[in-house]
Amino acid sequence: MLLVVGVCLVLGLIAGVLSGLLGIGGGLVIVPTLAWLLPKMGISHDLVMPMALATSLATICVTGTSSVMAHQRRHSVPWAQARWLVAGMIVGGLLGAQVASLVGGMMLKKFFGGFLFFSAWRMLARKKQPLTPSDALRLSNPLLGSINIGVGMLSSMLGIGGGTLLVPLLTFAGMAMTQAVAAAATCTLAVAVAGTLSYAISGMHQTGLPHGSLGFLYLPALLALLPGAFFMAPVGVRLLHRVPAEKVKIGFSVLLVLVGLEMLIN
Numbered sequence: 001m002l003l004v005v006g007v008c009l010v011l012g013l014i015a016g017v018l019s020g021l022l023g024i025g026g027g028l029v030i031v032p033t034l035a036w037l038l039p040k041m042g043i044s045h046d047l048v049m050p051m052a053l054a055t056s057l058a059t060i061c062v063t064g065t066s067s068v069m070a071h072q073r074r075h076s077v078p079w080a081q082a083r084w085l086v087a088g089m090i091v092g093g094l095l096g097a098q099v100a101s102l103v104g105g106m107m108l109k110k111f112f113g114g115f116l117f118f119s120a121w122r123m124l125a126r127k128k129q130p131l132t133p134s135d136a137l138r139l140s141n142p143l144l145g146s147i148n149i150g151v152g153m154l155s156s157m158l159g160i161g162g163g164t165l166l167v168p169l170l171t172f173a174g175m176a177m178t179q180a181v182a183a184a185a186t187c188t189l190a191v192a193v194a195g196t197l198s199y200a201i202s203g204m205h206q207t208g209l210p211h212g213s214l215g216f217l218y219l220p221a222l223l224a225l226l227p228g229a230f231f232m233a234p235v236g237v238r239l240l241h242r243v244p245a246e247k248v249k250i251g252f253s254v255l256l257v258l259v260g261l262e263m264l265i266n
Contacts, residue, residue, distance in 0.1 A: 001212075003037070004220055004221050004224070005220055005221070005224045006224075007033065008224035008225045009225075010228075011029065011033050012224060012225040012228025015229045016228050017233070017236040017239065018252070026225075027053075028116065030052070030059060031112060032112070032259045032262070034052035034056070034221060035048055035049060035109060038052065043209075047206070047216070049106075049109055049112070050199060050203065051203075051209075054200065055221050057192045058196045058222050060188060060192035061196055062226050064188045067185040071186075076182035080141065081170075082186045084142060084144055085144055085166075086190040089148050089151065089152040089191045092148065092149040092150060092155070092191065093156040094194050096154065096156025097156045097195045098202060100156065100157045101202045109263050113262075116256045116257070116259055116263070120253040120254075120256040124249060144173060147169065148166065148187065151166050151187075156194070156195035163181070163185065163187075163188055166184040170183055199217065200215035200216065200217050202216065203215030
């Protein structure tokens with residue numbers, strides 16, 4: 001227990017800094033670390049990934065709330081589209097958590113390892129000139145909501161907020177970048193809440209969970225993660241203006257590849 005709390009205190013600090021520095025959710029760091037840490041407590045491997053994903057999503061609930069409030073103060077949230085997007089994200093988040101609880105921990109571990117490689121490739125890929133969408137490329141609000149069900153499922157299954165998937169979709173549909181990021185932050189909060197509730201409910205009758213669990217949520221790790229994840233994000237933002245962006249991307253991409261290899265091989 002003390003090992004988990006100690007590691008998660010440090011992990012929350014790192015996740016918070018990386019969130020501000022790279023504009024990503026903490027799930028890419030939190031999930032693999034918990035997947036490595038929880039088995040050391042004697043937790044069954046079939047329970048490790050659902051617990052890691054649930055705890056990651058619960059952490060995003062707090063950081064997501066802070067983000068949405070900041071965007072709303074700047075009147076950046078496009079609520080006309082966000083209502084449809086959030087509805088799709090909630091449905092997808094609920095479905096994704098249920099699917100994740102059925103497919104088994106080892107399958108999720110391989111899926112997450114593959115996603116880390118994909119994330120590393122995206123981070124290292126050379127940026128292309130942004131498309132200027134025409135009216136023909138603009139998607140209706142109901143269609144955006146329907147597409148977002150798939151984004152919500154992936155986000156819930158991977159324990160991430162989904163912004164890396166949603167922002168390109170919204171900018172392609174014709175939304176300004178500032179509004180796309182704000183809408184993605186709103187959906188991130190929605191899928192985190194939906195996924196957390198679903199993991200908590202689906203794990204209520206699960207046997208073999210450690211003391212301090214609420215369904216698949218592992219509360220000691222969650223409470224240790226929250227302070228650093230919430231308060232260190234501004235530090236990451238300040239670092240972003242001092243460290244060359246390309247060096248940050250390369251360093252973090254190497255980290256993603258190493259973690260992905262560990263999860264696929266071990």
